[in-house]
Amino acid sequence: MDFAFSEEQEMLRRTARDFLAKESPSSFVRKVMETEDAYDPDLWKKVAAQGWTALGIPEHYGGFGSFLDLVVVLEETGRYLVPGPFFETMAMAVPALLEAGTDAQKKEVLPLIARGEARATVAFTEPTGRWDAEGVALAAQRAGEGWKLDGTKLFVPGAGVADYLVVAARTRGAGEDGITLFLVKGRPAGMTVKPLSTMDMTHRWYEVKFEGVTLPADALMGEPDKGWTPLKRALDAATAGLCAEMVGGAAQVMEASVEYAKTRQQFGKPIGIYQAVSHKLADMLLEVESARSVTYYAAWAVDADAPDRPVAASIAKAYTSDAYRNIAGNGIQVHGGIGFTWEHDMHLYFKRAKASEVTLGDATYHRELVAQSLDL
Amino acid sequence: MDFELSPTEKAFRDEVRTWLKANAPTEAEEPESAGQRGGAPGEGLRPAGAEGGPPPLKEWIDKRRAWQKKLHEAGYVGIGWPKEYGGRGATLMEQLIFNQETIAARAPQPINVIGLGMGGPVVITHGTDEQKRRYLEPLLSADEIWCQGFSEPNAGSDLSALRTRAEDRGDHYVVNGQKVWTTLAHVAKWCLLLAREKPADNPRAGLTYLLVDMESPGIEVRPLVQITGDAEFNEIFFTDVKVPKSQILGEAGEGWAVAMTTLLHERGTLGMALATQAQVTIGEVAEHARKLGRGGERLARQRIAQHHIEARALQLNGYRAITKIMKDGIPGPEGSLMKMMWSELNQRMTETAIDLMGPFGQVRDGGSWQYSFLRSRANTIEAGTSEVLRNIIAERVLGLPRSR
Ligand SMILES: Cc1cc2nc3c(=O)[nH]c(=O)nc-3n(C[C@H](O)[C@H](O)[C@H](O)COP(=O)(O)OP(=O)(O)OC[C@H]3O[C@@H](n4cnc5c(N)ncnc54)[C@H](O)[C@@H]3O)c2cc1C
Numbered sequence: 001m002d003f004a005f006s007e008e009q010e011m012l013r014r015t016a017r018d019f020l021a022k023e024s025p026s027s028f029v030r031k032v033m034e035t036e037d038a039y040d041p042d043l044w045k046k047v048a049a050q051g052w053t054a055l056g057i058p059e060h061y062g063g064f065g066s067f068l069d070l071v072v073v074l075e076e077t078g079r080y081l082v083p084g085p086f087f088e089t090m091a092m093a094v095p096a097l098l099e100a101g102t103d104a105q106k107k108e109v110l111p112l113i114a115r116g117e118a119r120a121t122v123a124f125t126e127p128t129g130r131w132d133a134e135g136v137a138l139a140a141q142r143a144g145e146g147w148k149l150d151g152t153k154l155f156v157p158g159a160g161v162a163d164y165l166v167v168a169a170r171t172r173g174a175g176e177d178g179i180t181l182f183l184v185k186g187r188p189a190g191m192t193v194k195p196l197s198t199m200d201m202t203h204r205w206y207e208v209k210f211e212g213v214t215l216p217a218d219a220l221m222g223e224p225d226k227g228w229t230p231l232k233r234a235l236d237a238a239t240a241g242l243c244a245e246m247v248g249g250a251a252q253v254m255e256a257s258v259e260y261a262k263t264r265q266q267f268g269k270p271i272g273i274y275q276a277v278s279h280k281l282a283d284m285l286l287e288v289e290s291a292r293s294v295t296y297y298a299a300w301a302v303d304a305d306a307p308d309r310p311v312a313a314s315i316a317k318a319y320t321s322d323a324y325r326n327i328a329g330n331g332i333q334v335h336g337g338i339g340f341t342w343e344h345d346m347h348l349y350f351k352r353a354k355a356s357e358v359t360l361g362d363a364t365y366h367r368e369l370v371a372q373s374l375d376l
Numbered sequence: 377m378d379f380e381l382s383p384t385e386k387a388f389r390d391e392v393r394t395w396l397k398a399n400a401p402t403e404a405e406e407p408e409s410a411g412q413r414g415g416a417p418g419e420g421l422r423p424a425g426a427e428g429g430p431p432p433l434k435e436w437i438d439k440r441r442a443w444q445k446k447l448h449e450a451g452y453v454g455i456g457w458p459k460e461y462g463g464r465g466a467t468l469m470e471q472l473i474f475n476q477e478t479i480a481a482r483a484p485q486p487i488n489v490i491g492l493g494m495g496g497p498v499v500i501t502h503g504t505d506e507q508k509r510r511y512l513e514p515l516l517s518a519d520e521i522w523c524q525g526f527s528e529p530n531a532g533s534d535l536s537a538l539r540t541r542a543e544d545r546g547d548h549y550v551v552n553g554q555k556v557w558t559t560l561a562h563v564a565k566w567c568l569l570l571a572r573e574k575p576a577d578n579p580r581a582g583l584t585y586l587l588v589d590m591e592s593p594g595i596e597v598r599p600l601v602q603i604t605g606d607a608e609f610n611e612i613f614f615t616d617v618k619v620p621k622s623q624i625l626g627e628a629g630e631g632w633a634v635a636m637t638t639l640l641h642e643r644g645t646l647g648m649a650l651a652t653q654a655q656v657t658i659g660e661v662a663e664h665a666r667k668l669g670r671g672g673e674r675l676a677r678q679r680i681a682q683h684h685i686e687a688r689a690l691q692l693n694g695y696r697a698i699t700k701i702m703k704d705g706i707p708g709p710e711g712s713l714m715k716m717m718w719s720e721l722n723q724r725m726t727e728t729a730i731d732l733m734g735p736f737g738q739v740r741d742g743g744s745w746q747y748s749f750l751r752s753r754a755n756t757i758e759a760g761t762s763e764v765l766r767n768i769i770a771e772r773v774l775g776l777p778r779s780r
Pocket residue numbers: 275523524525526527529531532533534556557558559560609754757758759760761762763764767780
């Protein structure tokens with residue numbers, strides 16, 4: 001047994017941290033988050049030059065490195081609150097393409113993503129806000145050789161700057177049967193993309209409307225009606241990736257809070273001497289380390305295609321959602337008044353934690369999936 | 377990353393599994409505690425030996441002793457100890473496998489928990505060759521049971537406040553004082569005693585670590601009944617007890633360092649075993665809910681799933697810690713983190729189990745949950761309280777200023 005990252009992966013982590021400390025400091029994040037799409041094309045080019053947009057893409061599609069390598073980088077992008085659709089492209093769309101895409105689709109899109117020339121996302125949730133198969137209602141019907149889509153996708157991350165969209169649609173029935181996936185390129189007629197005003201400004205969500213959008217036959221991903229299985233597998237990967245981002249953010253909050261508790265003095269002593277403070281920080285450590293453990297395991301299970309991959313992802317998301325929210329809340333508390341200001345970074349993490357919590361299913365949703373795995 | 381066992385590890389696992397299947401007593405033959413038995417409706421917990429309570433502790437202890445002997449003869453006691461001291465020289469992974477197999481098979485633990493977890497490792501680290509020859513073998517075979525005489529009425533979390541005196545009388549010490557909460561003292565042959573030899577400005581200086589023969593004249597052991605009705609722990613009174621100097625562990629006056637080794641082992645090796653234990657407990661809680669037909673309730677599902685998630689996190693924390701120890705060689709403070717995490721999780725799990733029974737949880741021992749629920753309250757006190765462990769984590773891992 002070896003439950004640790006390799007030497008190379010640890011090196012990648014250090015490189016990523018150094019790079020992002022320089023390229024994505026909070027002053028940069030704050031500037032980009034005020035823009036329409038919270039996206040900076042220059043940073044994307046630099047990230048691609050680091051090779052990170054190739055991670056997790058097989059070599060014959062122009063990529064290199066494993067999903068686990070990607071997870072190492074995601075932990076650091078989460079730590080630095082890197083704006084833009086890196087997570088959406090690499091941890092949502094790439095797994096969806098790998099699981100469901102035709103060879104032609106993979107050959108077209110993956111090399112572009114790997115080279116940093118395209119961004120992508122998955123359009124899955126709808127106004128019901130559900131993360132299960134029942135939630136997919138957007139109608140797709142055969143129209144001649146191709147398809148016609150009608151309906152609304154909501155809370156779609158990164159859609160404003162995505163060149164490709166993987167769309168989950170309903171072709172029959174309800175539930176897991178009858179879900180069909182499509183690869184939508186660019187902005188076909190009838191498709192509108194509107195940014196939502198979100199509490200977490202570092203990451204943009206969108207409403208994507210389909211009004212009689214016609215797609216060619218080759219937009220179909222895999223088999224009609226059988227899209228849920230590959231989509232769920234892609235979502236497991238996305239969940240593990242999101243947890244990695246959350247772990248990075250939580251670790252950053254903990255480290256900043258510990259530093260502050262060592263230096264901030266009240267009653268003539270550093271506040272970290274008071275147990276009401278230090279025990280909170282000890283609990284943060286417990287939660288960060290446990291979140292790391294469940295997240296790394298989920299990432300491994302996805303990478304190794306272990307049989308417990310879906311439940312591993314649910315365990316990770318349930319634990320990490322609660323942990324990040326607690327830690328970010330206590331991070332503000334430990335900082336006192338300064339932690340409540342716009343100027344201090346704590347609120348950026350607090351908001352990101354809350355947004356991540358409800359992305360890909362909250363803790364309650366995933367606990368229910370875990371309960372099902374226990375045959376309760 | 378890799379979670380596979382090597383071929384030798386797999387072979388070891390299969391060997392242990394087969395042996396346990398053929399030899400381990402069942403839970404019914406040998407419950408986890410003397411107080412733990414499924415009672416008839418209306419039958420609550422009673423002190424062991426009392427009317428209506430379980431049979432006296434002695435009977436239970438004899439069975440446990442016999443079980444350790446059997447384990448020992450098969451070469452399964454002290455498996456992590458070096459071969460030269462009667463161990464098996466097993467790797468950390470093999471120890472982990474062995475723990476997992478015994479716990480999964482619901483096999484009882486050996487009786488000599490304190491000897492195996494602390495006494496042996498301390499003798500191996502600090503003992504003379506003479507001491508190693510004398511003590512280790514009967515410790516492994518359960519011919520001699522050990523206890524740990526650290527806590528006193530006025531020295532609990534603050535161990536260095538202890539007042540039991542060890543007076544130097546040339547070739548021997550004379551011990552006077554009182555210890556309390558001493559688990560197994562009533563059946564122990566040897567006591568790991570921390571006593572004050574010289575008063576010093578620094579309370580951690582001047583302590584001497586002695587191995588005391590519990591059959592010495594001047595020792596009186598009084599059992600203390602716990603909230604479960606069991607009497608696992610005791611008070612010990614020492615009145616002019618003679619302890620030969622050959623019984624010092626480490627250097628005279630340097631007992632604090634030896635005591636710290638003891639506690640490191642207590643918390644270090646405990647972590648992984650507890651993580652495995654939590655896996656079994658959550659499995660039992662889920663089974664309990666299914667049997668009671670309450671698995672379909674939304675709130676019960678959420679609670680049980682959350683316990684499962686935390687138990688899994690605990691286990692995976694252990695795997696990361698083991699990987700780190702195998703790479704760097706030294707156990708870190710992860711043991712404290714895992715002990716703290718387990719103890720609080722165990723309280724929540726056993727409470728859920730009781731809650732699932734509604735009022736029945738009060739009036740009868742629904743398959744031992746009442747015992748587990750009550751016993752779990754000690755988990756956040758024994759082997760370092762949760763508060764003390766949080767202090768340790770804050771100070772030694774996070775580097776925060778010392779609160780004391
Ligand atoms: C079942 C059981 C078995 C035991 N077996 C043994 C044994 O075999 N041998 C042995 O030597 N001892 C044994 N103990 C004793 C155990 O180690 C002590 O109970 C423990 O160290 C706490 O000491 P105390 O009981 O004096 O409580 P105290 O130290 O008085 O603590 C009371 C409360 O104050 C808190 N507190 C104390 N100091 C601090 C601080 N600095 N910061 C924050 N909070 C603090 C504690 O966390 C606790 O909540 C056993 C205890 C139990 C329950």
